[in-house]
Amino acid sequence: VAKIGRKQSHRFKQDNRMKALTGACLKMINDFDAQHLANTAWAYATIDTEAPALFNAIAADAALTKLDGFNPQNLANTAWAFATASVEAPDLFNAIAAAALTKLDGFNPQNLANTAWAF
Numbered sequence: 001v002a003k004i005g006r007k008q009s010h011r012f013k014q015d016n017r018m019k020a021l022t023g024a025c026l027k028m029i030n031d032f033d034a035q036h037l038a039n040t041a042w043a044y045a046t047i048d049t050e051a052p053a054l055f056n057a058i059a060a061d062a063a064l065t066k067l068d069g070f071n072p073q074n075l076a077n078t079a080w081a082f083a084t085a086s087v088e089a090p091d092l093f094n095a096i097a098a099a100a101l102t103k104l105d106g107f108n109p110q111n112l113a114n115t116a117w118a119f
Helices: 002-011 016-031 034-046 052-069 072-084 090-102 109-118
Strands: none
Touching (some): 016 052, 034 052, 072 090, 072 109, 090 109
8 A cells, every 4th residue: 555655545535446455455454463453654744545444443453452552663653654644633642652662762864753753
């Protein structure tokens, strides 16, 4: 999905295949692990596709049940994706902040920069 990039994303905003992909993600969201959640959010933000139900599901699933399993890159990518997509998710950002504090030793400079930028 993300290989499309923002320059070509207009082609997919109303595409039935994109709607089908989003629907499939929503059906499977409870089975996604930390990397799946982070990568999905990152991909949708990268192609600038509005998918509020998907972002809401990711936020709810991540913030409520799986954030402990997120590594620093997952935390950074998720924060970056939600900020880039302009999705307000204060509970998720509060949870990311708390999780990041416990994992700061594992953050590399890019993780730190992306997380800081997102906030």
